[in-house]
Amino acid sequence: MNSTALAGHSSCFSFIVALPMQKTKSSALFSPANQKLWRLTQPSIWSLVNDASQDDPARSVLRTLWDQPRWLEAYHLYDDHGSNLFERICELPEYYLTRTENAILEKESASIISAAPVRCIVELGAGSAKKTTHLLKAQVAHRGKTIFSPIDVSLPGLMASRDFARDNFPEIEFQGLHARYEDGFSSIDPNLPTLFVFLGSTIGNFNPSSFVRFFSQLSNAMGPDDFLLLGVDRIKDVDILERAYADSQGLTAQFILNVFQNINRLTGSNFDLAQMRYDSGFNPEWSRIEMYAVSTAAQEISFPSFGAYFRWEKDDRILVEISRKFDALRLQQQLRFFDLTPIAHFTDSREWFSLLLFRKSS
Numbered sequence: 001m002n003s004t005a006l007a008g009h010s011s012c013f014s015f016i017v018a019l020p021m022q023k024t025k026s027s028a029l030f031s032p033a034n035q036k037l038w039r040l041t042q043p044s045i046w047s048l049v050n051d052a053s054q055d056d057p058a059r060s061v062l063r064t065l066w067d068q069p070r071w072l073e074a075y076h077l078y079d080d081h082g083s084n085l086f087e088r089i090c091e092l093p094e095y096y097l098t099r100t101e102n103a104i105l106e107k108e109s110a111s112i113i114s115a116a117p118v119r120c121i122v123e124l125g126a127g128s129a130k131k132t133t134h135l136l137k138a139q140v141a142h143r144g145k146t147i148f149s150p151i152d153v154s155l156p157g158l159m160a161s162r163d164f165a166r167d168n169f170p171e172i173e174f175q176g177l178h179a180r181y182e183d184g185f186s187s188i189d190p191n192l193p194t195l196f197v198f199l200g201s202t203i204g205n206f207n208p209s210s211f212v213r214f215f216s217q218l219s220n221a222m223g224p225d226d227f228l229l230l231g232v233d234r235i236k237d238v239d240i241l242e243r244a245y246a247d248s249q250g251l252t253a254q255f256i257l258n259v260f261q262n263i264n265r266l267t268g269s270n271f272d273l274a275q276m277r278y279d280s281g282f283n284p285e286w287s288r289i290e291m292y293a294v295s296t297a298a299q300e301i302s303f304p305s306f307g308a309y310f311r312w313e314k315d316d317r318i319l320v321e322i323s324r325k326f327d328a329l330r331l332q333q334q335l336r337f338f339d340l341t342p343i344a345h346f347t348d349s350r351e352w353f354s355l356l357l358f359r360k361s362s
């Protein structure tokens with residue numbers, strides 16, 4: 001474990017003694033110019049010193065609710081209740097994604113690590129770190145001491161990930177980044193050979209403009225010895241796709257409608273969950289599942305602190321989440337134009353899910 005990271009917080013005395021050590025230690029992860037942007041706010045967890053760039057979640061909600069169609073940024077789904085619901089979705093028989101990806105990781109982690117000789121693993125999204133176990137195990141077996149640095153906006157997620165790493169992988173130096181993905185990966189030293197890991201088909205949440213921005217920024221932050229492992233859900237039989245987002249227990253409906261509870265809390269708005277229903281389906285033109293909230297009665301939605309309101313008419317829809325389904329070969333081809341060269345492709349026997357490995361091309 002990173003004991004110097006802990007030392008800076010324990011007492012005044014160790015603060016004086018440990019501070020210089022702490023700086024040399026963490027500079028293994030951050031590029032020297034970016035080191036000063038970060039401070040430890042928790043043992044082994046860094047935050048931006050000046051987080052003014054952080055978007056106000058309430059403003060994000062209003063900005064997209066006035067768009068046409070009305071829509072929401074996916075991150076609002078993951079308040080505490082939403083995160084719990086998502087964990088339960090991952091266990092649903094209809095929701096094959098998590099299970100399938102895990103099985104591929106279990107089988108292929110050694111090959112992935114052999115193909116990507118790195119000293120650091122940066123995971124976008126901390127999750128529970130359990131899905132990363134196989135990779136971490138293979139990395140430690142092949143290379144011994146390693147930096148593991150998850151980036152996440154959820155502090156509880158990072159802390160759980162840190163505790164999991166501490167309890168299971170004494171060889172790992174944990175450096176969590178409490179930040180947005182792009183703020184996190186832009187600070188990492190491009191000279192440190194790093195495997196960036198983006199699992200769970202989370203990339204499927206991104207609309208076209210955030211997709212392009214994300215890969216431009218990530219590729220730009222990557223050094224010549226860096227790799228990207230991307231987990232994506234594939235195009236398949238429409239019934240299988242649609243059932244994964246319309247489960248018989250109604251958990252997905254709860255997960256999607258819960259966002260309005262969160263928004264009421266964030267903005268003081270008056271969305272009435274009893275007057276809306278969940279609807280979802282596959283849109284073949286956009287190759288994505290679309291998840292909507294539909295109003296079952298005309299309602300006036302007001303945002304008192306913004307002096308704003310709109311009428312949500314009966315049967316009108318708010319696009320709460322999208323989940324893109326990918327053609328793996330086409331995606332590999334597309335990412336070449338972001339200077340990412342495909343070097344390996346791992347899938348399951350049904351070809352439902354893919355792990356794509358890329359190298360930064362110079």
Ligand code: AVJ
Nearest residue numbers: 089200201202204205252323
């Ligand atoms: C976390 C974005 C991968 O799109 O499958 C699951 C989210 N939403 N059921 C997905 C989700 C409804 C999930 N991702």
